[in-house]
Amino acid sequence: MSYDQNNIFSKILKGEIPSTPIFENEYVLAFNDIEPKAPNHIIIIPKGSYTDSFDFYKNGNDLEIIEFERAIAKIAEDLNIDKTGYRLISNCGRDSGQEVPHYHVHMLAGKKLGPILG
C-alpha cells in the first residue's frame, strides 16, 4: 500500500490539525489519543512516512527504528508508568482493523488493562 499523505496522523505531523503532544524529537511524535481507552492512551508515531509496522521495520533506517524504540522508554519514564506497567499495541493492515495508515503504537496504561483481546 502506498503512503497516503492526507491521513490524519500526517496532518497532525504537518500541524494541519491539533493534537496534545506528550513527546517530540527529530524522529518521533507522541500525543494523546482522541478517544482514550485507558487513563493513559498515547499514540506514538515516527515522523517518516510509513504506512504500518511492516513498512516501518522493513524499510525504516536503523536510526529511525532505534530512536522510535528509545522514545517508547522515555515516554514511559516521563509518564511514571515505567514501574506500574503499560501495554503497547500496533495494528498492522486489514485483519488488525488498523484505521489510520501511518505507523503508530498505542501505549495504554494507568489501570489494570485486563486480557489482550476483549
Ligand code: 5GP
Ligand atoms: P488504529 O485503529 O489505526 O490502530 O488506531 C487509530 C487511533 O487513532 C484510534 O485510537 C483513534 O481514536 C485515534 N485517532 C483518530 N483520529 C484522531 C485524531 O484526529 N486525533 C487523535 N489524537 N487521535 C485520533
